Amino acid sequence: MITVLAFIFVLGxxxxxxxxxxxxxxKWSGIRVETFSLGFPPKMIGFRKGDTEYCISWIPLGGYVxxxxxxxxxxxxxxxxxxFMSKPVWKRALxxxxxxxxNYILAIAIxxxxxxxxxxxxxxxxxxxxGEVVADHPAGKAGLMSGDVVVAIDDEPIGTFxxxxxxxxxxxxxxxxxxxxxxxxxxxxxxxxxTDTVMNMQxxxxxxxxxxxxxxxxYRDMSFGEAVVGGxxxxxxxxxxxxxxxxxxxxxxxxxxLIGGPIFIAQAAGEAAKQGFxxxxxxxxxxxxxxxxxxxxxxxxxxxxxxxxxxxxxLKGSPVSLRGRAIxxxxxxxxxxxxxxxxxxxxIMRINLxxx
Numbered sequence: 020m021i022t023v024l025a026f027i028f029v030l031g032x033x034x035x036x037x038x039x040x041x042x043x044x045x046k047w048s049g050i051r052v053e054t055f056s057l058g059f060p061p062k063m064i065g066f067r068k069g070d071t072e073y074c075i076s077w078i079p080l081g082g083y084v085x086x087x088x089x090x091x092x093x094x095x096x097x098x099x100x101x102x103f104m105s106k107p108v109w110k111r112a113l114x115x116x117x118x119x120x121x122n123y124i125l126a127i128a129i130x131x132x133x134x135x136x137x138x139x140x141x142x143x144x145x146x147x148x149x150g151e152v153v154a155d156h157p158a159g160k161a162g163l164m165s166g167d168v169v170v171a172i173d174d175e176p177i178g179t180f181x182x183x184x185x186x187x188x189x190x191x192x193x194x195x196x197x198x199x200x201x202x203x204x205x206x207x208x209x210x211x212x213x214t215d216t217v218m219n220m221q222x223x224x225x226x227x228x229x230x231x232x233x234x235x236x237x238y239r240d241m242s243f244g245e246a247v248v249g250g251x252x253x254x255x256x257x258x259x260x261x262x263x264x265x266x267x268x269x270x271x272x273x274x275x276x277l278i279g280g281p282i283f284i285a286q287a288a289g290e291a292a293k294q295g296f297x298x299x300x301x302x303x304x305x306x307x308x309x310x311x312x313x314x315x316x317x318x319x320x321x322x323x324x325x326x327x328x329x330x331x332x333x334l335k336g337s338p339v340s341l342r343g344r345a346i347x348x349x350x351x352x353x354x355x356x357x358x359x360x361x362x363x364x365x366x367i368m369r370i371n372l373x374x375x
Contacts, residue, residue: 022289027079029288029303031057033122033310034082040121041084041114048110051101054085080281086114108333115325122311123254129304131250133297138238139249147183148235149199151294156231161208163199163232170205171198180234187212191228218369220267222274257308280362283369319344319351 034057045052051070056062058076065074076082088102096104103111147169152159163169169177172186173196186195191214198207212228219225241249267273279287284306291298315323324347332338339347 021292022285025288025292025299026285029299029306030079030284032303033125033307034058036121036125036307037118037310037314038082038084040117040119044114044117045084045086045103048106048114049101050103050106050114051087052084053087054083056084057082059083104338108329112326112329115322115329118322119311119314122307122314126254126257126304126307126311127247127250129250129300129307130253131246133300134241134249135243135246137297138240139245140236141239142180143235143237144179147177147180149232150235151233153231156229157210157213158230158232161197161210162206163197163208163230164201166201166235167206168200169197170200172196174198183232187228187230189228191215191226193228218274218277220273220277222276254304254308257305258312261309261312275361276365276368278362278365279369280359280366282363282366286369318354319347320355321351324348324351 038055038057042052042055053070054072054074056065056074056076057079059078059081060076062074062076065072067073086103088096088099088104090104096102098105103114106114149158149163149167149169150165152163152165169183171177172183175186177183177186190212192212194209194211196207196209198205200206210230212230214226215229216224216226264273264277268275268278287302288299291302314321315326317323317327319325319328328339328344328347338344
């Protein structure tokens with residue numbers, strides 16, 4: 020149940036903010052908005068206020084804003100000043116761009132809030148300090164607690180959390196002798212390392228060791244200005260990481276099997292919810308940046324494709340022909356359907372390999 024609720028919250032937030040961007044700029048531009056919907060038809064519930072019907076629809080994987088005279092081939096276009104096609108290219112482009120832009124702004128706002136109210140997370144680097152301990156995993160059963168510092172494994176000195184991670188990760192199913200400090204006390208115990216199956220960068224399953232601990236994270240207070248800059252920098256970091264990952268997939272350094280879809284998002288949302296609301300917000304920020312980047316791709320059925328059409332219209336002085344637009348949209352739709360099938364098959368493969 021927590022997975023479903025977390026998924027609905029994250030996806031609903033991202034879709035609402037995205038469509039709100041289109042809606043708000045359309046209203047500012049004097050364009051009549053006929054429908055503002057969270058989800059795709061059929062409609063579940065809704066109400067009308069002014070010229071706009073606000074509704075929630077049954078298919079929850081997106082949403083839409085329907086504007087008057089939105090498409091060049093609309094039969095009911097009359098050339099009225101409130102119609103989308105009656106506005107200059109730059110205003111129409113602004114309406115389209117506002118959706119992805121709002122997702123980018125949402126990510127900055129979420130990260131700003133985390134930095135300002137909780138502080139900047141700083142990992143302890145100079146020792147193998149333990150943060151989170153999962154109670155029913157080997158570390159918790161052996162008595163390790165948050166704040167403990169591991170100093171040796173099998174009498175081999177451990178200086179950083181990376182040393183600890185590397186040693187445990189490479190010893191699935193083995194028994195390791197841990198020595199750790201708790202204040203002025205030195206404690207020790209034998210830990211039977213559990214096994215876990217993960218997907219490596221080549222998309223293949225790999226068995227690794229786990230003991231159920233996380234790195235100790237401390238928080239540094241940030242001023243309002245520092246939090247704004249921190250949120251902006253981290254959102255940009257996510258953008259860079261998206262493009263690095265895409266480059267690695269194209270060059271073969273990373274497998275396309277690592278690309279996930281709605282099921283993967285639901286799984287991630289559920290895991291984040293178990294770690295707390297802040298983790299859910301961080302996931303929402305990451306996904307919001309992803310939604311921004313993906314929507315700006317020059318694929319006709321996405322916002323980026325609509326911006327491409329408007330760019331061509333600006334250069335040639337008239338809208339793209341209906342035939343040209345139809346062909347491009349059909350190609351884009353086929354590509355999107357194939358992409359959905361691909362990422363869903365990836366999700367199903369993960370479930371078969373690793374379970375839900």
